[in-house]
Amino acid sequence: MSGSVVVRARRVVLPDGERAAAVHVTDGVVTAVTGFDDAGDDPVTLAEDEVLLPGLVDSHVHVNEPGRTEWEGFASATRAAAAGGVTTIVDMPLNSIPPTVDVKALQVKRQVAEGQVSVDVAFWGGAVPGNAGQLTRLLADGAVGVKCFLLDSGVPEFPPLDDAGLRAALTALAAVDGLLIAHCEDDDVIAAAPDPAGTSYPAFLASRPGAAEETAIGRLIAAARDTGARVHVVHLADAGALPMLRAARAEGVRITVETCPHYLTFAAEDVPDGDTAFKCCPPIREATHRDALWAALEAGDIDLVVSDHSPCTAELKRLDVGDFGLAWGGIAGLQVALPAVWTGARARGLALGDVVRWMSEAPARLTGLTGKGGIAVGRDADLVAFAPDEQWRVGALHHRNPVTPYAGRELTGVVRRTWLRGQLLEEGAAPLGRLISRPRGA
Template sequence: MTYPDLVIRSERVLTSQGFIPAAVCVSKGVITAILPIDSVIEGPPETDAAAPFDTIPLRQVRLALDEVLIPGLVDTHVHVNEPGRTEWEGFASATLAACAGGVTTIIDMPLNSVPPTVSVTALECKRRAAGAKASVHVGFWGGAIPANLGTLRELHDAGVFGFKAFLSPSGVDEFPHLSLEQLEAAATEIAAFDGQLLVHAEDPDVLDAAVNGGGDGYRDFMASRPPEAETTAIEHVIEIVQRTGVRAHILHLSSARSLPLLAAAKAAGLPITAETCPHYLYFAAECIPDGATSYKCCPPIRDEANRALLWAGLGDGTIDFVASDHSPATRELKLGHGGDFGLAWGGISGLQLSLAAVWSAGRARDVALEQVVEWMSAAPARFVGLAGLDGAAGLEGRAGKGAIAVGADADLVAFAPDEPFLVDAATLRHKNKVSAFDGALLVGRVRTTWLAGLEVFSVHDDVAGPPTGALLVR
């Protein structure tokens, strides 16, 4: 007989039926039942030591009336940077920030660590670095660079979720970009084993033609990375998909001018997907002061009209989901160049604040919370193949992310959608206390996070214990 070891009762539990009052029963990290909220639920008898079941004490939790229970978020675009650049971020700090933001699964990008994840040896190095420090579940992307073309199958077989490539310089020398010919060679190779190709889609020729002298002007920075860099690169990616059949994904879509291209490609049945990021949905260029290099990212945050079209692209399905593109750096790299956008590191630290940022901007547009959760939990879980409901435990983790359903993993979040809070970057769990969201008034606070049924974050006390995150393989 299976008895629950955790029951969470809430007036609003997000299920396939929408928000309903329910009691969610959890046993050994898996959701085993969803019952009426006031059901009488008992744990195992304490007196029968010989009974053929584990006698884990039953914990019962009732959420506050202003809280909802949602599945943990799945963030498929996180730069952890360990090993090699742990002064920027590491698995300990990044995954603690994830817990505090309601993110229970991350997929780590192959750069900016040293070495980058471009070989099985480097992947094993990453796994060793993460294994003892991960407070959430962690998977890994591989990288496609000129030097490892022809060997990508080895990384695929070792369990990476796919391969990231750049069409323009990545910003770090150890991860060089691919030419169009090399990108097509990578696509052909990846298509042969039905892998996933991720592309940082900015055309280097367009960027070279738009280069300027830098400085502290935000509009000058925007002009140095124009929308045409994205549209031209995406046109190239679509052509490569047509020729090779590779499954391709456009990372961190910034320019809404690319939406018609993606919509047409999808209508033609091409296997292409796209993501955008919280900072593109929350901020607009009109509100970014000159010299404010905390906002620098590549491609850049664009204007309000563009932002509105990105929201529309999410709404009609042209954009598939939202991922943070958490790309931290030291304070000196981010802010230490006198406000010069040409010299500052390009990346937004937003892992802990992604849910609140997207929900804050979305509710102002009458977007339902369940839709935000779809974009940030269920859809990315499906994208990386972690949305099954088999509940199979092991070092590789479970495969039932993104839903509250019987058989799904008990990666859960108590979220207060109406609670406002003022962001103070100094209190964030990111290693470097720098964020474009510093000082923002957001709505929606994560109050408790459970990972496989274990409480790993609470606003009420410090519950961080030994890291319990699993390492995931494709």
Template sequence: MSELDARSLPADLVLRARQVVTPEGIRPAAVHVRDGMIVAVTDGVPRGTDVVDLDDRLVLLPGLVDSHVHVNEPGRTRWEGFFTATRAAAAGGITTIVDMPLNCIPPTVDVAALQAKRDAAEGKLHVDVAVWGGAVPGNAAELAALHDAGVRGFKAFLCDSGVPEYGCVHPTDVSPLLQRIADLGSTLIVHAEDPDVCADAAASLDLRNPRSYNTWLDSRPPEAEVAAVRALVAAVRETGGRVHVLHLSAAEAGEVIGDARAEGLPITVETCPHYLTLHAGDIPDGATAFKCAPPIRDRANADRLWDLLADGVIDAIVSDHSPCPPEDKAPDTGDFLAAWGGIASLQIGLPLVWTAAKERGHDITDVVRWMGEGPARIAGLTDRGRIAPGARADLVVVDPDVEWTIAGAALEHRHPVTPYQGRTVVGAVDTTWLAGTPIVENGRPVGPPRGRMR
């Protein structure tokens, strides 16, 4: 950009770095921000321009997007809440989250519940928050109004959700539901485990050692994901509706999705840091902090998930942040079948993924694609997840090489339970800007909540 052009774009903030992650790759650049938006990305700046210069070791990323977060407010705010969840997101370089419609009470299955959630969030948001709506038996008449009220899509469970107020949709009933959602121009997002396969597995369990992780693992076999995904592919083929598969655990199910994509079917899929960086064989007896659904599988499966990421089959990496009070993890008994299933990793997803990705030869642009661009695209948030003119000035400065050790008590989410306690990672967030305003400095959240409901 010439000096004359730059002067025609007066900026509130200009950030200059040797390593800026743009859609075209990493390059030296100056990012010009005005009124909370990126107005230009230039090679240089005119003389006299006030510039914030970043240290050469630091990398400037777009704010990340986490499209799978259980905030749990209202109703189960003792598990988590908007204030603590969004502080954790900001500290982790995430500037937009999309909240799931369950674990809160009431679940977001009608407009009144959506308004209750928006009221509960007032004044508490450190980052921006969008919302998924729920698709449950009995709320078909509510879907259009929820869509008009701004939900990003609709979530269905194909198996028991784990909470009594959120019913599930059997795989045989998916096609008519998908058709209704397609008619709205929206997306069906799905917890894809087949209930009949899970029931058969549970009936044959050896229950003599519920402290063994294998007891939990055997109750949710890969075949449950494969069967559910096959049902979803058939529904997409029948209706043409868009489906997004949540938290892929079983790589075999991902390969089914890859084949469907090769057909041109509109189906996308995400996975989570725990499926990529934790392995079933390493989980000790009674270590219920590792319980989630679908379960963490073996190392060979994780390797196949990384291959699916590299091949572009998996679109996004998200947290599935699903915290609970420590006592709900059954710490006294270590009973995997009794413990709540969910992992809290909202703040630490970036270093977990970057550490593992770097070891596998990926660069930081891959991580941004998986944790910024991909989730934003899935949720239809077209103005974020990238550093480019016209995008929101949600920006993150990362030291990609600093090494540190995860301690649950130092994290910002409500409860310190984490399966990553004591794990050494590389990469740390230094500064986060939300719409051009700093909300994290020196790795710590600063200032009042500045986020908005989208």
């Protein structure tokens, strides 16, 4: 954008704490953060019940376009992001066709996304068998890192890495200090578990035991230790893995970990049989896991919270038969991630500053997007007016498909306005988002 604007509030969440402040913006960048009364002429002043937050960074979004655009798409996903206070998403390399496993496929993604994104979009590359030689090229072309699966991904065009493939990828990435993020479940453990079938949620849960996460995370830790590479565990559901993650970090293994709003909100005991909107992999586990994940966030043992927005068509969710064995596994929750996490955090006496650290600052740091992640001089003026005490019930969302386990749930906290680089995002207006890359050297 060009021009200047000042946005002020009695409560602003800043990197050094929360206070009344005025945020000065010129040409889309924060140029000063001053006292509330030092706002110049005609500032935008938030209502008394609103808090000014930095835009969230969701580093785990499956947009699915091209190839499976009927599942989601850049236009619908980024509209949902904007409505939920998410000003930057990072698109996952799989479920689209082609998957983002080489520079040509990354260029295809960019061509398709160009001109239709309402928020800023960055991209992950993918690590699959035989493409270790492509990984540094993907990073050089702007991918923020690369993702792999340690078991069947569910789509044939994105196969998993075995241990040799994992180590080959990590060796290539370590040479340029690149990041590998991994879906950690173990095929052998799952093969030995009961097959998922039918409407019973406990039966589905038994088909993907916590030991599958722990075994795969152990493999990742060992490979990271041996290669010196940076690694990240996506969507941790199993609290039983936390001790090994703590121990690995204590010995210097460069490993970080995320969890997701659905693991912090729901519990297996409350999932109705046949309600396949709740199916995801790894699965939503028992309340004891949920509580331990919250404790790990508070202690700093889990670094960030991201949506793992992974929608599909209503037909693929198989709500008609409620069979957890047949249904696609993935939770649609991009638009409600902030209020869902805030609802749980507030109930536990945690602060908005904690939520901002998990959902804006930490994902920006993980992905090297240095212009994002906080309200500070020199960063993009991505801002959110959030009413933290307002309650609402989840109804229609901007996601392309309406299936979500959040449907009808009462949440606390409403996103009232979102600014991207100082420009107010208005429903129905031309999309203002940009395609962004990890800065060189970040």
